[in-house]
Amino acid sequence: MNGQTEYSVDELKSFIESLETYSKNTGLFTSKINYEVETTISLTEKEIRALTADECYEKSYTLHGYCNYVQSILNKHTTALNWCTDSLNKIVTRESEQFSKYMKWEQKCHAVVSSNDFAKKIWDTKTYAQGQVTWLSNKITDMRKMADILSLYGKRKTYS
Secondary structure (H helix, E strand, C coil), X not given: CCCCCCCCHHXXXXXXXXXXXXXXXXCCCCCCCCCHHHHHHCCCHHHHHHCCHHHHHHHHHHHHHHHHHHHHHHHHHHHHHHHHHHHHHHHHHHHHHHCCCCCCHHHHHHHXXXXXXXXXXXXXXXXXXXXXXXXXXXXXXXXXXXXXXXHHHHHHHHCC
């Protein structure tokens, strides 16, 4: 944002695209969707017990790779969330002169959002991004635990 033009959601899209381009140009690779993960996540206790040590390691590796893919999605939502927070702060700061200096920041923010259509769009995007960040963070944590358990189970099978 250059400070001279109105804010635009296109800036968010452009910013995310520039980060993706940067990642590709610097040689950073992310995992892709691997549909085998669905069967790994859905394994029953009986199916897990039937796995060999090598299969446990393979499924653990695949699950960790999928976690990296989901992490890249989480990172995009986190970027959007941070952009929205920053943009809302700038808009509220710009419009804060119309409010009492003793008014709480959160109240100013809600007042600006209710009277500014673009701020409302940013607020809605921020709310959505926050939900995705929370959900994906928890999902990644759960899947990494599953992958670690499979790896440990593979070790136990190897050494017993």
